[in-house]
């Protein structure tokens with residue numbers, strides 16, 4: 073039996089926050105540790121990020137930062153392949169092949185496209201095409217499992233649909249050969265209890281809302297963010313619990329302990345926030361320190377990306393060749 077393959081990616085578009093961590097990145101590490109003998113790929117989706125970051129210095133800085141983030145949370149380059157999307161040209165090549173079988177009306181149904189359209193933005197082709205490049209990212213590696221946050225679910229469905237369509241048009245016609253489908257159908261892996269981490273204003277935590285708690289925040293930054301949490305009594309059903317505080321707190325402390333604490337400190341928002349600062353800091357501190365240590369040696373980090381690119385290229389080039397043969401350009 074062939075090994076299971078897991079792949080995920082994050083765009084280097086800003087400072088990682090605890091929503092990214094609990095919604096997606098933490099699972100990368102958990103899966104790495106539970107799936108010792110699977111192939112694991114963790115990508116820096118810089119070509120996707122280029123839709124948002126159009127400044128070379130900034131792109132380089134954010135890319136290195138994300139590599140540091142991956143390493144600091146515990147992605148181990150000995151067990152997983154960490155690489156940058158733009159280092160593996162098969163991604164954009166395969167995306168082009170997919171472009172020729174994906175229709176415009178189908179892409180127009182994508183949430184991200186509809187959101188951009190609703191904001192009356194001038195949409196660039198890269199944003200429109202985003203799901204196609206993401207399908208290429210996933211399908212090139214024979215990926216079965218894609219750990220992501222809830223908001224990425226539709227993108228995985230696009231990848232599945234594109235794989236099905238490609239296999240249907242170009243794959244083996246003989247049903248007995250079904251075992252040799254060119255592209256495997258990936259599944260998303262979404263942790264339900266943290267599907268959407270709320271921000272300090274109670275909405276989804278997101279860089280674009282300015283409501284985040286940075287994943288590697290200093291004690292001062294944690295304090296500032298927590299003090300900024302919008303407190304509400306949560307209404308009668310929440311029993312006077314400030315839910316915006318509680319919902320973040322439960323990410324770093326068991327609900328059993330929290331129930332006790334919130335009952336004891338009922339109505340004392342300041343004390344509850346102070347307890348949250350303490351618990352967040354205890355949680356973040358070891359990762360923050362590891363990251364600071366790694367940041368002292370950026371050359372080493374770039375070397376890890378270089379090695380990762382070589383490893384990823386090997387797998388991706390073979391699958392691209394198969395796809396090119398299937399369509400008849402090879």
Ligand code: ADP
Pocket residue numbers: 082083085091092093094095096097219220221222223224266267268269270271276277278279280
């Ligand atoms: P942002 O909304 O801050 O721009 P991204 O779109 O870059 O975040 O998301 C990167 C990854 O983190 C994705 O897999 C996404 O699903 C996950 N993610 C982002 N925000 C949250 C959140 N608030 N709760 C859960 N997962 C999240």
Ligand code: TRP
Pocket residue numbers: 079080081082083117120205206209210218220224227
């Ligand atoms: N679209 C993802 C996000 O915004 C990032 C991404 C790009 C990705 N390619 C991927 C995630 C492939 C999983 C698999 O978070």
